Amino acid sequence: MSGRFITFEGIDGAGKSTHVESVAQHLRQRGAELIQTREPGGTPLAESLRGLFLHQDMDGLTEALLVFAARRDHVQRVIAPALAQGRTVLCDRFTDASFAYQGGGRGMDLQVLATLAQWVQQGREPDLTFWFDVEPAVAAARRAQARDADRLEQLDLDFFERVRAGYQRRAESAPGRIVRIDAGDTIEGVAAQIRAELERRGW
Ligand SMILES: Nc1ncnc2c1ncn2[C@@H]1O[C@H](COP(=O)(O)OP(=O)(O)OP(=O)(O)O)[C@@H](O)[C@H]1O
Numbered sequence: 001m002s003g004r005f006i007t008f009e010g011i012d013g014a015g016k017s018t019h020v021e022s023v024a025q026h027l028r029q030r031g032a033e034l035i036q037t038r039e040p041g042g043t044p045l046a047e048s049l050r051g052l053f054l055h056q057d058m059d060g061l062t063e064a065l066l067v068f069a070a071r072r073d074h075v076q077r078v079i080a081p082a083l084a085q086g087r088t089v090l091c092d093r094f095t096d097a098s099f100a101y102q103g104g105g106r107g108m109d110l111q112v113l114a115t116l117a118q119w120v121q122q123g124r125e126p127d128l129t130f131w132f133d134v135e136p137a138v139a140a141a142r143r144a145q146a147r148d149a150d151r152l153e154q155l156d157l158d159f160f161e162r163v164r165a166g167y168q169r170r171a172e173s174a175p176g177r178i179v180r181i182d183a184g185d186t187i188e189g190v191a192a193q194i195r196a197e198l199e200r201r202g203w
């Protein structure tokens with residue numbers, strides 16, 4: 001039996017990574033064997049591409065080709081085998097990020113992204129995606145408190161408004177899969193929203 005594929009999405013600083021571990025604990029307590037991974041990244045090759053992606057200047061098409069190259073390696077070597085073994089896969093970002101950042105943020109043609117997604121994923125989609133939705137100014141303030149900005153995090157609030165709108169469009173196109181979390185809530189409040197969704201599904 002195939003395992004569950006759960007992804008975490010949102011603009012930088014929305015709070016995704018803060019909650020991946022608590023979801024892992026929740027599911028482990030209910031008997032799931034799971035792996036935690038991230039994009040871009042998750043394999044030695046994809047982590048190398050992540051380093052280039054986060055720190056080298058490039059245009060939107062190059063960004064898209066890099067993240068989909070990294071994703072191909074990640075899906076083939078890690079995600080698909082884990083799911084085939086019945087494991088739950090928790091992934092910090094996946095293809096919705098490409099539609100939001102390269103599509104919404106950079107203005108890339110969504111049809112091109114859809115074609116890349118089809119080639120790379122061969123129909124494999126997450127079973128559940130938590131979209132951490134928050135005002136870009138709130139996310140920027142959280143990032144500023146937490147760490148130095150990487151290449152994308154240095155972009156202005158208009159960019160993150162477009163990325164947020166990109167996520168909104170994705171959520172509207174896949175309402176059963178993508179669950180909006182009010183990430184402007186406190187950490188405890190966000191954790192409660194996530195737990196409620198997992199329990200609603202009996203997971
Ligand atoms: N609900 C919240 N309220 C206040 N601060 C929060 C909340 N959630 C997370 N934070 C803080 O905001 C910062 C960013 O959180 P986190 O790293 O989880 O975001 P992220 O969405 O994973 O970011 P990125 O995708 O850029 O890595 C951290 O310092 C974290 O402690």
Ligand SMILES: Cc1cn([C@H]2C[C@H](O)[C@@H](COP(=O)(O)O)O2)c(=O)[nH]c1=O
Pocket residue numbers: 012038039040063067092093094095097098099101102152153
């Ligand atoms: C998968 C993916 C990611 N990105 C961007 C989004 C973030 O700015 C970085 C990843 O950093 P994080 O701290 O791990 O969140 O990469 C993107 O633009 N497109 C993608 O497909």
